[in-house]
Amino acid sequence: DTGVTQSPTHLIKTRGQQVTLRCSPISGHKSVSWYQQVLGQGPQFIFQYYEKEERGRGNFPDRFSARQFPNYSSELNVNALLLGDSALYLCASSPDLNYGYTFGSGTRLTVV
Amino acid sequence: GQQVMQIPQYQHVQEGEDFTTYCNSSTTLSNIQWYKQRPGGHPVFLIQLVKSGEVKKQKRLTFQFGEAKKNSSLHITATQTTDVGTYFCAGLRSNDYKLSFGAGTTVTVRA
Numbered sequence: 499d500t501g502v503t504q505s506p507t508h509l510i511k512t513r514g515q516q517v518t519l520r521c522s523p524i525s526g527h528k529s530v531s532w533y534q535q536v537l538g539q540g541p542q543f544i545f546q547y548y549e550k551e552e553r554g555r556g557n558f559p560d561r562f563s564a565r566q567f568p569n570y571s572s573e574l575n576v577n578a579l580l581l582g583d584s585a586l587y588l589c590a591s592s593p594d595l596n597y598g599y600t601f602g603s604g605t606r607l608t609v610v
Numbered sequence: 611g612q613q614v615m616q617i618p619q620y621q622h623v624q625e626g627e628d629f630t631t632y633c634n635s636s637t638t639l640s641n642i643q644w645y646k647q648r649p650g651g652h653p654v655f656l657i658q659l660v661k662s663g664e665v666k667k668q669k670r671l672t673f674q675f676g677e678a679k680k681n682s683s684l685h686i687t688a689t690q691t692t693d694v695g696t697y698f699c700a701g702l703r704s705n706d707y708k709l710s711f712g713a714g715t716t717v718t719v720r721a
Contacts, residue, residue, distance in 0.1 A: 531709070540616075540698050540711035541653065554708045588652060595707040598643050598655040 500524070502602035504589050510608045511579050519574045519605045523591030529553075530572040531599065532564055533588040541588055547572055548595055576607075584609045614701045616712035623689045624720050631715040633682045633699035640704035642675055642682045647714070648695045656697075691719050 503522045511517050523530050529548045533541035543556035547566035561577045570591075576583055586606050590599035613636040623629050633642065641660045645653035657666055659675035659682060666673045670693075672685040682699055696714040703710070 533711075540713045543708060543710060546708065548707075554706050556708075586652075590653075596641065596702070598658045599645075599653075599709065600655060601645075601652045603652050 502591050502600050504602035504605050508606045515579050516577045521572045521589030523570050527591035529592045531590045532574045535586045579609045581609050614710045614712040621717045628687045630685045635680045635701045638679050639701040641702045643700045645698045646695050
């Protein structure tokens with residue numbers, strides 16, 4: 499059984515550009531969450547999706563959006579990139595809302 | 611909003627010694643989860659505590675959930691070099707299932 503897969507692993511973008519990050523959860527997991535982790539800090543909650551519906555949103559600007567597809571995979575979109583968006587973006591899946599998360603290896607985004 | 615605080619931020623331990631890291635939430639939690647992140651890696655799920663006063667053990671690691679379901683601790687005995695990393699607690703709110711992470715305790719081990 500494969501784990502949570504994220505793509506791409508690394509990305510360099512210019513300020514003002516847009517980026518799409520992708521996540522495939524573990525087979526059978528219905529919940530997918532996105533987190534932003536800045537070096538030296540804990541993961542910060544961005545979005546949670548369960549059964550293809552948005553169930554929660556963290557304190558991030560509207561430039562951040564996400565969706566979950568019928569096969570439970572998910573995309574995170576960030577528009578009008580700022581230097582401060584540089585971070586490790588983590589996707590996590592779980593079987594249901596009350597279970598521990600399995601994290602992917604993340605996408606390292608650098609905005610220059 | 612919910613705040614999850616962890617102390618200490620850093621823990622420097624002599625190999626073979628014990629230490630404890632603490633986690634406190636500003637709100638009552640549905641459950642609390644602990645994760646370990648090695649340098650350059652991603653968080654890895656260790657355990658979940660659900661019941662008030664619950665205690666769980668994993669080899670040299672002992673996890674405890676407070677009676678009020680607002681605090682938790684992780685105690686590691688006989689620290690080894692393999693324990694190096696950052697340990698995060700994460701509290702799950704019951705009203706919206708939002709999982710909030712603390713800032714973590716980064717553990718280094720002196721051989």
